[in-house]
Amino acid sequence: MTTEDVLNIFEENEALLKGHFLLTSGLHSNRYLQCALVLQHPAVAEKLCAELAAKVEADASIGRIDLVIAPALGGVIVAHEVARALGVRALFTERQEKTMTLRRGFQIKPRERCLVVEDVVTTGGSTREVMEVVAQHGGLTAGAGSLIDRSGGAVDLGVPRHALAVLEVPAYKPEECPMCREGSTAIKPGSRQ
Ligand SMILES: [Zn+2]
Numbered sequence: 001m002t003t004e005d006v007l008n009i010f011e012e013n014e015a016l017l018k019g020h021f022l023l024t025s026g027l028h029s030n031r032y033l034q035c036a037l038v039l040q041h042p043a044v045a046e047k048l049c050a051e052l053a054a055k056v057e058a059d060a061s062i063g064r065i066d067l068v069i070a071p072a073l074g075g076v077i078v079a080h081e082v083a084r085a086l087g088v089r090a091l092f093t094e095r096q097e098k099t100m101t102l103r104r105g106f107q108i109k110p111r112e113r114c115l116v117v118e119d120v121v122t123t124g125g126s127t128r129e130v131m132e133v134v135a136q137h138g139g140l141t142a143g144a145g146s147l148i149d150r151s152g153g154a155v156d157l158g159v160p161r162h163a164l165a166v167l168e169v170p171a172y173k174p175e176e177c178p179m180c181r182e183g184s185t186a187i188k189p190g191s192r193q
Contacts, residue, residue, distance in 0.1 A: 001048075001051045001164060003164075003165040003166060003167070006048070006147070006148070006164045006165035007165060007167075009038055009044060009048070010033060010038055013037045013038045013040075013041070013044075014034075014037060015033060015034045015035065015036075015037035015038045016031065016032075016033060016034075017031065017032040017033075017034055017189060018030060018031060018032075019032065019187065020179040020180075020184050020185070020186050020187065021186055021187060021188070021189050022186040022187060022188050022189075023122055023171060024074075024122070024125075024126065025122045025123040025125050025126075025171070026173075026174070027122065027123065027171035027172060027173060027174075028171065028172045028173075028174055028177040028179065028180065028186045029122075029169060029170060029171045029172070030170065030179065031150075031169045031170075032189045033119075033120050033148055033150065034189060035074065035078075035119035035120060035147060035148070036074075038147075039077045039078070039119070045077055045078075045081050046081050046084070046085075048081075048147055048164060049078055049081030049082045049084070049085055049147075050081070050085040051164055052078075052082055052085075052117070052145050052146075052147065052162065052163075052164055053082045053085035053086050054085070055145070055162040055164075056082075056086070056115060056143055056145055056162055057086070059143065059160055059162065061143075061160050062115070062142050062143035062160050063113065063142055064113050064142070065086055065088055065113055065114070065115045065142060065143070066088055066089070066109075066112040066113045066114065067083070067088050067089040067090070067091055067108070067112060067113075067114055067115070067139075068080075068082045068083040068086065068088060068089070068090050068091070068114070068115045068116075068117055069090075069091040069092065069093065069108075069114050069115070069116055069117075069130055069133075069134065070090075070091075070092050070093070070116065070117045070118060070130065071092065071093050071094075071095075071100065071118060071126040071127075071129065071130050072092045072093065072094045072095075074118060074119045074120070074126075075092065075117055075118045075119055075126075075130075076092045077119075078117045078118065078119050078146075078147060079091065079092055079117050082115065082117055082145065086115075091106045091108070092106075093129070093130050093133050100126075100129040100130060100132070100133050101133065102133055102137065107137070108134060108137035108138065108139040109138070109139070110137075110138035110139070111138065111139070111140060112138075112139045112140070113139070113140050113142040114134045114139045114140065114141050114142060115141075115142060115143050115144070115145060116130045116131055116134065116141055116143075116144045116145075117144065117145045117146060118144075118145075118146045119146060119147050119148070120146060120147065120148045120149075120150055121144075121146040121148070121149045121150065121151060121155055121161075121163065122150050122151060122171055123151065123155065123171075124144075124151070124155035124156075124157050127144050127146075127157055128157065131144075131157065131159075141157075141159050142159065142160075143159050143160045143161065143162070144157050144159055144160070144161040144162075145161065145162045145163065146161075146162075146163045146164075147163065147164050147165070148163060148164065148165050148166075148167060149161075149163035149165070149166045149167065150167045150168075150169040150171070151168075152166060152167065152168035152169075153166050174186070
């Protein structure tokens, strides 16, 4: 599956938005990938995540995976479907008082090899937070993955990382955002009722 194939799927589902957006990373951008609109179709989610799982499995440097883990909410479906393809468990972390934690009785056993996934990587911040949770529980992050990498491949997590599509989408610090300078206000995507 090429980047173009993936983007076609996003466009078919009106999941590639244009505007002035505040990303989870705190950065502003004129493009937003609303993955939920793609993942609302279980068959599409299954297919995309199976492709990502295949890339991970083909990377000998990642090795065995015992579980897939993602930050809620955005990564939950991706973790679930990648885990289905790999035949392993799917866990998710949640933010509690701004700190990423493992709740709901989820357990990572010492030395378990974890694959950390997300829907979209912009700065890799959320993936890093999940990697810290994995380390706190004695697990090992063997690799990372996302459906989309919008950093143009720039994010370095210190572990092998794969994405179905690598894009270079501009993202600005608020104080450097040209759209803010023109007087418009960044909106949190999906926050409109
Ligand atoms: Zn802005």
